[in-house]
Amino acid sequence: MNQPTTNGHSHNDHNNNRPAKGKPAFASQLKLPLIAAPLFLVSGPELVIASSKAGIVGTFPALNQRTTEGFAEWLVQIKAALDPGNGEQPAPYGVNLIVHATNPRLEADLAVCVEHKVPLVITSLGAVSDVVDAVHSYGGQVFHDVINLRHARKAAAAGVDGLIAVSAGAGGHAGYISPFALVNEIRQFFSGQVILSGCLSTGRDLAAAVTMGADFGYMGTRFINTQESRAAEGYRQMINESSAADIVYTDKVSGVNANFLRDSLAKAGMDDATLHDRSDIDFGSELMPDENGEASAWKDIWSAGQGVGSIDSVPTVEALVTQLEADYRAAILEQAATLS
């Protein structure tokens, strides 16, 4: 019998794919300790399948599908593509759920995750023990993204397995704290997995993240510029041509601070002078495709992190991961050599 304990962990963790506080079992299946971050409107099954097949963890937001039924269909497609068919463990993948009162689909989408035993559930905004317990019931892992210590402590108390430290300069709803400060302070009280998010674009960046104490890196913007992403051609081109100075951190698009490409803001009529004040925060509409499968602001106002300056190509995911791995290894070997 799989008895839950007060911290949400079950007694037979070692049997159900989820060591209590060590690396998740899926880590041993990976080529690199890297998660391709969930990207609103950008990540679909193609990107997830290519990422997970390449040896990292592919993920997508459940809300990238307009309905819970459509979301379930994507899971079926992803699972079929990742099943090696020889009885071996399929490559891991993950789903992002927005845990907020304005997301009417949370309960139904969570039930679909449980039904399909999604290996990694990434929660945003709310960290609640009910969601954690539901995912733990089948041996899944919950990683929760946070931008500060207050949120990190709340999520740790809810029993999450990993904390995604979203630091300054990240794409999407970025944080404002230095990655060094955020990772070190989280480490002081949290013994689970720490995943660093924000401006990681190269294999060297990933090696640096691991050196500073992260268990995994989390790359968003880098994966917008891949063949398998759903980003518009103009979006990818703008990323190729941009550097950190072209990223604007503003709450004027949706009421929540996020990083956007300056030229896409300008095309939507928003420059420094005309960005108007909006205080209405409603993730239900901001992060939910409309009846045409498209979403409000984020369709034409393009988000990206400050790591854009290191991106000037649109490779296949497989080619990208091969390059990331080569650079990651080279960086670690160079570091090791400095000790001798």
Ligand SMILES: Cc1cc2nc3c(=O)[nH]c(=O)nc-3n(C[C@H](O)[C@H](O)[C@H](O)COP(=O)(O)O)c2cc1C
């Ligand atoms: C276009 C875009 C869409 C995003 N959508 C989501 C989302 O739906 N859910 C989520 O948890 N994070 C989302 N993020 C944040 C990423 O998951 C990740 O934290 C971030 O991209 C990492 O920083 P980087 O872009 O500098 O690598 C998004 C980021 C971008 C750039």
